[in-house]
Amino acid sequence: EGIEYEATIAFLVNGRWSMESEVSRPVCIGTKKLPGLPDKPKEPRLTVLSEQSGQMRVRWQPITTVPALTGCTVRFRPVGERAWQYVHPTSWNLIEKDEGFVPAPAAEVNVVGLEPGVRYEAMVAFKNKMGQGPFSTSSEPACIGRPVQKLIRCTYCYNDYDLQHSDYTRDPDAYWCPLCRFKHMDPFNAVVEPYGMLLCHIVVRPNINFSLDLPELKAWRKEDQSIFMRVVKMDSDNCAQMWPKRCHFEANGAEVFLIKEPEEGHVRRDVPMNISAGLKPGLNTISITIEDPYPAGYVISLVRTQTMNAQQIAAQTPACNEEQAKARVMTLLADTWATPVDNEEEEEITCVISNKLKLRCPLSFERVDIPVRGDECMHLQCFGLGAYLESNMKMRALNNRWTCPVCNTGLRPHDLRVDGYVQKVLSETPDRIEEVLIM
Ligand SMILES: [Zn+2]
Ligand SMILES: [Zn+2]
Structure with missing residues (x-):
């Protein structure tokens, strides 16, 4: 195929060859190949x-x-x-x-x-x-034989996770498995329990083809549920969405989305993609193509999610009762008082934990409604749950969301605690009081 052929003939008459004919018109099977480098082979x-x-x-x-x-x-x-x-x-x-x-x-x-x-x-x-x-x-x-497992303990769900061919080079005490990361990536689109994880796959090859059976897609849509594609890097300790350099998603032969390389000098704002509209009820043929210098560093997932509003998230936020919360405040302040004040340097350290408690929310500047802070925050100051959720919902860059407005550490809704002690302080002080000192 692709090569031109030509022919000539000669007759044999009484044991003698006649003269050769003229050369035929050249003919080629398919289109003629021009001289050049070989094409890309099929995968071996x-x-x-x-x-x-x-x-x-x-x-x-x-x-x-x-x-x-x-x-x-x-x-x-x-x-x-x-x-x-x-x-x-x-x-x-x-x-x-x-x-x-x-x-x-x-x-x-x-x-x-x-x-x-x-x-x-x-x-x-x-x-x-x-x-x-x-x-x-x-x-x-x-x-040859069965692949050797490479297990690592998830510090969030405590399950052993098989890294397979991928690597995790960061602090093992900060490891959380891709399943946990996909589940907590976007609290406003919560993964439906227990069967919301439709696919979770450590990328091996840049082309991923599979079929996805969604007999109940119509019912899901009616209940305000969606299907998202979420991607994280395995070698990371946060659950930020991270697209490969390029990612093309096709369902049933039609393009659903294409993530392009960021233009030079631009930072791409990576957000998960809602693919519900590109899928049909029943069997779907999915084809995902990834272009990246190191595709094996990514984990991809398809998750079925439920839209959540701030009230619904608030209802699921755990509380820290008054007694526990008061004990925590005393421990934090005791540490402060116990630190010796020998020189300037250490004196500064003692100032890190303040015994002042502002009753106005640092986000809304109004009196706090439901006081929350992180489970692991080292400060007394709380902020309003409603204001926190609302400000995060307005933040378009998904990966900048969920940091404590007081100390800047990562703070997702499930890490929040409603502080019972601050709640009591709020209820016992008149509205005009803006700040209290805890002695
Ligand atoms: Zn986990
Ligand atoms: Zn904090």
Whole structure:
């Protein structure tokens, strides 16, 4: 296909050849290929050849090129690794540098010395006399035996999470699993319990194809429920939405959304995408394409969510009763009083925790209605729950939401506590009092 052919004929008469005819008009199957670098190959297939000797085989589909193919370069690596290795064409070992290639017309090569329990992937690129063409996308991964688990304890739900091929390099005491992060990403669109997590997948390959059965989609829409695509980076300790460089989402052959690279000098405002309108009740064929230097660093999810208003979130905020809250205030202040005041430096430290309690909300500047603060905040000052939720709801940049207005630490609705002690102080002081000192 793509190559022009031509023919001539000659007759054999009484044992003697006649003169050759003129050359025919050239004919080509399909469109004629112009001389150039080979095209991008189809993704290769990777199969386990021998479990005992750690062998796999990479197979590819040769193509027609002008000039003709001379060979194929094969790259190989454990899934999740950034650097590629190359398959040496005769020793079948993995080598760091691109030395030599599998000569045409071979369409497969073996790889030796592979470890059991590790998932590997391969890529191929064709060569001809003009040079090397682009690499294919990577193969489906293959593994000798079962993949070895890489477990890490989630400090939020206390479940062990299998990192698979991905890495987490930050403080293990701050690890929360992607499931927990997706659930707490946007309290105004809460994940429906217990079956709201429709998909949670650590990206392996840049193309993700699957079908999604949504027989009850119509009923969900009526109840103000939506389906969002949310994405986080595995190697992160916060639950901020983080799109890859580019992400294309297709459902049933039609584009649902496209996240483009930010223009130079611009910061992209990453928000989860509501895909409900792009889906249909029943079976949906989904195709997600990711372009990023390191796709394996992302975890993607599809979640079914319920719209929540401030009142609904307030109703779910835990309270810290008066007694506990008072004990906490005393502990905080006792620490302050116990700190020796020897020199200037330490004196400053003692000022960090103030024994002043403003009764006006630092957000609304009105008297606090329902006083809240973070479970782990180290200050007495509270702020109004309504004002806090409202100011966050108005904040368009989702990833800037949910920080304490007093101490700036991360503060999601489930970390809030209604402070029973401050509530009592509020109820026992007349409206004109703006500030009290706690002794
Ligand atoms: Zn968790
Ligand atoms: Zn705080």
